[in-house]
Amino acid sequence: MTIQILRSQINDYQTYTLADEEMTLLKALIKIKATQDATLTFTAGCRASVCGTCAVRVNGREVLSCAHKVRDGDMIEPLNYHPVLRDLKVDKQPAQKTLLNATAWLHRYQEAVLTHKDERFTERQTDCILCDACYSACPVFAVNPDFLGPFALTRAYRYSADKQESEVKSIVERVQHNGVWECTLCSGCTLVCPKGIDPKMDITMLRSLVVQHGYEDRTFAQMGFGTPDFGSEFGFDSNGEF
Amino acid sequence: MTDVLIIGSGGAGLSAALAVKEQGASVIIASKSTPTTAQTSMAQGGMNAVLGNVEEDHISMHIADTIKSAHGICDENMVRKMCADGPLAIAWLERLGVPFSRLDNGKSGTGSIAQRKLGGASAKRACYAQDYTGLKILHTLYDNCLKEGIEFLDDHFLLNLVTEDGTIKGATFLDIRSGEVVQIDAKSVVIATGGFGALYHGYTTNAFGTTGDGIAAVLRAGGSVSDMEFVQFHPTGLKHSAILVSEAARGEGGYLVNSDGERFVDELSPRDVVARAIFAQLEQEKEVFLDVRHLGKEKLMELLPQEVALCRLHEQIDPLEALIPIKPVAHYTMGGIDVDDALEVNGIKGCFAVGECASAKIHGANRLGGNSLLEIVAFGRFAGSNATKHAMFARTTPANDTQLLKDKDYIAHIFTQEHSVNFYPIRQRLGVLLYHKVGIVRQNAKLQEALSEVIAMQVAHARMGIVDHAKAHNQNLVEFLEFSNALLLTPTLISAAFSRDESRGAHFKIEFASEDNERFKKHIVLKWKP
Numbered sequence: 001m002t003i004q005i006l007r008s009q010i011n012d013y014q015t016y017t018l019a020d021e022e023m024t025l026l027k028a029l030i031k032i033k034a035t036q037d038a039t040l041t042f043t044a045g046c047r048a049s050v051c052g053t054c055a056v057r058v059n060g061r062e063v064l065s066c067a068h069k070v071r072d073g074d075m076i077e078p079l080n081y082h083p084v085l086r087d088l089k090v091d092k093q094p095a096q097k098t099l100l101n102a103t104a105w106l107h108r109y110q111e112a113v114l115t116h117k118d119e120r121f122t123e124r125q126t127d128c129i130l131c132d133a134c135y136s137a138c139p140v141f142a143v144n145p146d147f148l149g150p151f152a153l154t155r156a157y158r159y160s161a162d163k164q165e166s167e168v169k170s171i172v173e174r175v176q177h178n179g180v181w182e183c184t185l186c187s188g189c190t191l192v193c194p195k196g197i198d199p200k201m202d203i204t205m206l207r208s209l210v211v212q213h214g215y216e217d218r219t220f221a222q223m224g225f226g227t228p229d230f231g232s233e234f235g236f237d238s239n240g241e242f
Numbered sequence: 243m244t245d246v247l248i249i250g251s252g253g254a255g256l257s258a259a260l261a262v263k264e265q266g267a268s269v270i271i272a273s274k275s276t277p278t279t280a281q282t283s284m285a286q287g288g289m290n291a292v293l294g295n296v297e298e299d300h301i302s303m304h305i306a307d308t309i310k311s312a313h314g315i316c317d318e319n320m321v322r323k324m325c326a327d328g329p330l331a332i333a334w335l336e337r338l339g340v341p342f343s344r345l346d347n348g349k350s351g352t353g354s355i356a357q358r359k360l361g362g363a364s365a366k367r368a369c370y371a372q373d374y375t376g377l378k379i380l381h382t383l384y385d386n387c388l389k390e391g392i393e394f395l396d397d398h399f400l401l402n403l404v405t406e407d408g409t410i411k412g413a414t415f416l417d418i419r420s421g422e423v424v425q426i427d428a429k430s431v432v433i434a435t436g437g438f439g440a441l442y443h444g445y446t447t448n449a450f451g452t453t454g455d456g457i458a459a460v461l462r463a464g465g466s467v468s469d470m471e472f473v474q475f476h477p478t479g480l481k482h483s484a485i486l487v488s489e490a491a492r493g494e495g496g497y498l499v500n501s502d503g504e505r506f507v508d509e510l511s512p513r514d515v516v517a518r519a520i521f522a523q524l525e526q527e528k529e530v531f532l533d534v535r536h537l538g539k540e541k542l543m544e545l546l547p548q549e550v551a552l553c554r555l556h557e558q559i560d561p562l563e564a565l566i567p568i569k570p571v572a573h574y575t576m577g578g579i580d581v582d583d584a585l586e587v588n589g590i591k592g593c594f595a596v597g598e599c600a601s602a603k604i605h606g607a608n609r610l611g612g613n614s615l616l617e618i619v620a621f622g623r624f625a626g627s628n629a630t631k632h633a634m635f636a637r638t639t640p641a642n643d644t645q646l647l648k649d650k651d652y653i654a655h656i657f658t659q660e661h662s663v664n665f666y667p668i669r670q671r672l673g674v675l676l677y678h679k680v681g682i683v684r685q686n687a688k689l690q691e692a693l694s695e696v697i698a699m700q701v702a703h704a705r706m707g708i709v710d711h712a713k714a715h716n717q718n719l720v721e722f723l724e725f726s727n728a729l730l731l732t733p734t735l736i737s738a739a740f741s742r743d744e745s746r747g748a749h750f751k752i753e754f755a756s757e758d759n760e761r762f763k764k765h766i767v768l769k770w771k772p
């Protein structure tokens with residue numbers, strides 16, 4: 001089989017030929033590097049879908065290299081909206097800065113009674129491996145690089161829902177700017193998450209939390225043109241930020 | 243100059259960094275990748291701490307279990323300290339927000355943390371977060387490092403320690419992004435670079451890059467290593483990818499069968515016994531499989547969802563319907579950098595080592611499951627706080643640039659080095675060699691063969707160089723440096739195994755099948771003579 005990989009140096013696809021056996025893309029990349037082309041650059045760690053290092057795009061869709069079975073004709077590219085460092089290796093620092101901007105951590109601990117049900121409530125969200133696949137799939141970054149983005153908002157939501165968090169308000173304040181209202185609820189993130197996380201749903205949950213805290217509901221404001229004009233009689237601010 | 247430089251961003255490095263920060267000192271974390279990619283993310287089973295949430299448990303029982311598993315060669319004071327720190331470490335993680343699995347007992351705080359029994363434990367003692375314990379601890383530590391504004395240097399590959407008169411002054415790194423060699427000056431250094439399981443390339447559960455770089459740097463700086471011969475093998479790695487299949491598979495009633503369809507060992511025996519029995523079958527050219535079909539779909543999906551998916555992906559089989567091909571694989575390296583009871587590297591003042599890279603004399607001849615996550619958190623904090631104390635009184639004159647210039651020359655030299663021998667296949671050959679001759683079952687004659695082969699590899703190393711001559715983001719260079727470290731460490735592993743003419747814990751030698759306390763109830767400590 002042959003696959004094509006976008007090489008940064010030539011800014012073009014390079015074709016590689018592989019034996020016709022079933023293998024993961026990561027295994028294929030390692031084989032290419034070891035036997036055909038030592039300059040091919042990519043990142044990997046655990047090969048078991050848990051270290052979050054190896055996400056790329058295959059035929060336009062984000063996958064973990066270690067969890068994708070390579071197929072004849074696959075087109076491999078680096079993640080979107082990340083500065084490409086070399087070939088498939090991207091700079092994750094700008095994207096991970098969103099965690100800092102969202103203050104996605106436990107602000108102030110308070111002791112609480114927790115049950116199995118509480119654990120299950122945000123179990124999925126805490127499965128996140130920070131692979132950045134969702135970030136790459138999110139169309140908002142094409143127009144707004146300051147958007148907090150799916151994984152940071154999922155993480156912020158996970159802490160806001162923790163009964164041990166006594167300062168939910170601090171999180172609520174942070175996620176409103178370039179945050180929950182900028183999301184178009186397109187589900188791009190949810191569709192590609194290798195861990196089955198649903199950032200779109202988490203963002204929806206954060207929205208209601210924001211409203212519960214007495215802030216304005218900007219659901220309709222952000223929808224931009226193309227949606228019916230609810231007009232000022234509904235009391236929405238139609239000069240959304242999107 | 244920073245107070246404390248931490249090398250490695252796994253659980254040990256991040257715990258140390260947070261401890262330094264708590265005490266008001268400055269800290270930098272440098273690692274060769276990005277923060278949360280460390281192997282700590284792979285730990286599934288749990289972290290030991292005596293809470294007694296599920297059944298009666300005592301710190302004395304945890305100590306006794308650890309000593310038993312270590313087969314007598316551990317420092318009982320260190321074991322006592324670690325076990326006593328267990329509940330405190332969990333309480334600390336709880337306050338940071340680690341999403342532990344919970345019981346329905348109506349209790350608050352750590353009182354509701356669920357605990358399960360791991361092999362060799364006399365009580366249900368391992369705290370867990372479903373089967374993502376390491377991942378969730380690591381990420382919560384990372385969130386807290388961001389909260390505390392801790393500085394991370396990604397893509398910094400440790401080359402060498404910088405010392406002056408036996409005292410640490412900092413370290414040199416290859417900045418993978420620019421290709422430059424840089425020196426970071428620091429009053430104290432904490433090495434937390436993980437183990438060396440990846441020497442068994444192709445035969446290990448460990449992540450790529452677990453090549454013992456920090457251990458090799460300590461050897462080059464004149465420090466010592468100990469307990470290198472003790473490598474824990476996990477009985478059930480997937481045959482092709484060596485990915486771990488959790489012990490729960492056997493614990494819940496999975497069978498081991500060979501290619502003749504025969505069962506050949508009590509599946510519930512200790513890890514080393516099962517690993518040896520499987521290895522014996524493989525040596526007789528038989529294949530070995532794990533059979534979990536009779537457990538039924540529902541139970542399998544509940545107990546081993548990750549494994550079912552990984553089998554489908556990496557072994558092209560569905561464990562609900564087919565046998566899972568397996569082999570025992572290298573899983574944990576008990577030995578490493580020789581440290582004292584303050585975790586300070588013997589021979590280098592102000593330099594500390596913690597986590598899987600260190601030999602803190604707690605795991606001895608065999609590690610108890612769940613003790614390494616405890617070690618990285620409890621001792622990670624201990625190392626951070628000792629490093630801070632050292633920094634308070636350390637001299638602030640930076641080191642001269644002797645080491646820096648040497649390392650710049652070395653990297654420049656690699657670019658000009660002949661590369662007629664491709665090191666990637668040799669890396670693979672080293673894995674095969676170690677697995678068969680320095681693995682689960684050892685024999686002096688085979689160890690000697692292995693050593694000669696490794697020496698031949700070291701000789702060929704001069705012709706191995708790199709093909710990729712790009713300056714920035716040269717992963718070929720990084721992998722070459724990792725392989726060079728592997729070649730430096732391998733002889734210490736083989737020599738230690740050769741010297742130990744007995745069998746103890748994870749070290750099994752055919753011609754000396756029992757423990758010999760008179761001659762060998764001790765640690766083998768080695769130094770490097772260039």
Ligand SMILES: Cc1cc2nc3c(=O)[nH]c(=O)nc-3n(C[C@H](O)[C@H](O)[C@H](O)COP(=O)(O)OP(=O)(O)OC[C@H]3O[C@@H](n4cnc5c(N)ncnc54)[C@H](O)[C@@H]3O)c2cc1C
Pocket residue numbers: 249250251252253254255272273274275277279280281282283284285286287288289290375376398399400401434435436437447448449451452455456486573574596597598599611612613614615616618
């Ligand atoms: C599959 C698996 C399952 C496990 N399950 C359990 C379990 O259930 N319970 C348990 O207690 N233990 C378990 N363990 C063991 C445990 O996970 C490890 O021992 C522990 O996480 C090691 O942590 P660490 O911080 O010492 O090192 P690591 O997590 O390995 O981190 C090492 C760090 O050092 C950095 N580094 C390495 N070399 C360099 C260099 N040259 N320059 C700069 N940085 C460098 C790396 O990038 C990384 O950030 C398991 C291990 C594996 C592989």
Ligand code: SF4
Pocket residue numbers: 134137138139140149150182183184185186187188189190199200203
């Ligand atoms: S749902 Fe929101 S966060 Fe997710 S991809 Fe779409 S716009 Fe981005």
Ligand code: SF4
Pocket residue numbers: 127128129130131132133134135150151154192193194195196197199
């Ligand atoms: S939410 Fe999913 S896709 Fe996004 S970073 Fe986390 S694991 Fe990756």
Ligand code: FES
Pocket residue numbers: 044045046047048049050051052053054055064065066067
């Ligand atoms: S290599 Fe770790 S997630 Fe793919």
